[in-house]
Amino acid sequence: MNEEGLLRWIRRSVDPDGRWIGDDAAFLPAGEEWAVSVDHQVAGTHFPVDLDPAAVGRRLVAVNLSDLAACGAQPCFALLALATPPGWPIRRLVRAAAGRLEAAGARLVGGDLARAAQCVASLTVIGRRPTGGRWLRRDAAREGDALWLGGTVGESAAGRLWIERGARASSSGRRVTWPDEVERELRAARRFTAAGRAVTRHLAPEPQLALGRWLARRRRAAAIDVSDGVALDLHRLCRASRVGAVIEASRIAIPPAFPWMARALGRDPLDLALSGGEDYVLLFALPAGERPPARFGCTTIGRCTAGRGIFLQEGRRRRRLTASGWDHFTSAATNCGQPS
């Protein structure tokens, strides 16, 4: 199928009535306020080169919608810039991405296709300010605020490491297959299900859109989505808000099998939980005494302080938390699929 035919297929699939996809540009309806964000998925950097294109599409949408979650926006539109080798199954990616977008209330309204030696997908997402809400920002935390996490951390990083050890998702994304020796090890340790969940979590994170909108309706809240690890993203939130923080190691929520997994993968559990990254849960600050509804499954991990230091409390020991985390350019963190 040539580019023109492919573009026609995309139009037909995602916009059968021709209402949304414009010509050279897509037009946003009047009378709303918009937040816009863009994020990449690059073969060999963010995902293994042989990952199913449908899984790439789902992941691309998830990490992008997480940025909208972090500012409290309701997703509405997306534009896809996709550079791929000739013959790459573009339609599998588009179908999966469009499905995920639709499930979140958004639609694909434009994009660009190009040829490249490796797959580089970038998605622009556009969300509207929800009625009665304000934009969530990083700079609204104040001394005395409680710090919260919207879910468990570390699991996605464990999933990435399992993928480096050969785990692969089925085309539906619901089943994980393993190299024989890894499967034997996991079954012997009764961690087979937990490890599969970590892989699924890594490949298809769930952006916390509803939590973001709830936060956007508070009198005051600061939020960031944890893409580069709690340690680094906490530094970002605190720097923007000009506060310090103390978080408690024992309060960082991790899945039950996580300490075993981290060690089996040759990592320190706390370190992997704090700096593994790609968790895509919200890290947020709320005035002391306010708490999110139980349905969101949030846990409080510490509080904002007057100074500028960021500390980790482990039992009676308090130490400085460095801003280490995932850095695309200098990090020693291993990438999936190919060496860095």
Next chain:
Amino acid sequence: MNEEGLLRWIRRSVDPDGRWIGDDAAFLPAGEEWAVSVDHQVAGTHFPVDLDPAAVGRRLVAVNLSDLAACGAQPCFALLALATPPGWPIRRLVRAAAGRLEAAGARLVGGDLARAAQCVASLTVIGRRPTGGRWLRRDAAREGDALWLGGTVGESAAGRLWIERGARASSSGRRVTWPDEVERELRAARRFTAAGRAVTRHLAPEPQLALGRWLARRRRAAAIDVSDGVALDLHRLCRASRVGAVIEASRIAIPPAFPWMARALGRDPLDLALSGGEDYVLLFALPAGERPPARFGCTTIGRCTAGRGIFLQEGRRRRRLTASGWDHFTSAATNCGQPS
């Protein structure tokens, strides 16, 4: 410089007061209507791998703004997704892109950096509907309308072919350097300046934003920007508008030295003018009798007809014009920098 440091540098350079670049997303001001578009530049596909990053940045902005020109929008914001090999001079690209955006009245408000084996840059541009204008679309042409071109065509394609023969731009983008034997040939034929202009035109096209806004204020106008060649883009405009067309070969505006250049490059001048692509001038339809102000340098090339056929008139001969043009996936057209 690590990613965090680079992001801080970008913020400081393009948004010193911290007014525009949001946290996880950029926020568009209320009360406007917006058009959004995204376009790629890929090393080895759209530009030679060794092209100066500043030139890549200028070209990236130009081709994207051309999409906004085609819908009559006033550029306001842009987001940059940039995947590059480690050590690639990102700041050169960002500085050049931000400068071009600023000159067009727009600013960089967000983006994402990632690591990749080759440079893939994608830019999302956001423009507002100009006061008193409507959105320009492809589907508004009617039988009897005159067809116009906003400038000369073919020159950019000639520039691309000169680059394949070794022409390179200086870092300012204002001077072109040549392999010795090509330079001798050009000087002997007294085409040195014209060939340099073709290279510059290819690397830094001038999006016709003012013409687009003028067209958006007409009672009725249809427009498209010529990115894939007059032949293919005319087919697109006519298909969207459900009209046919007859254009006259003798009216297609080309630079004076173009026929010589095309032949020196082993191409048929008319064919290269009609299907070379990347001209980034507007192709538009206006009701018969209306004409754009002379300052825009437009020429009328034909008219829209009742049927659905697209014809090229060459003297007394009329033949069907095929939709051949630049196709990223199947075209035999050579790419710059590396074989397809």
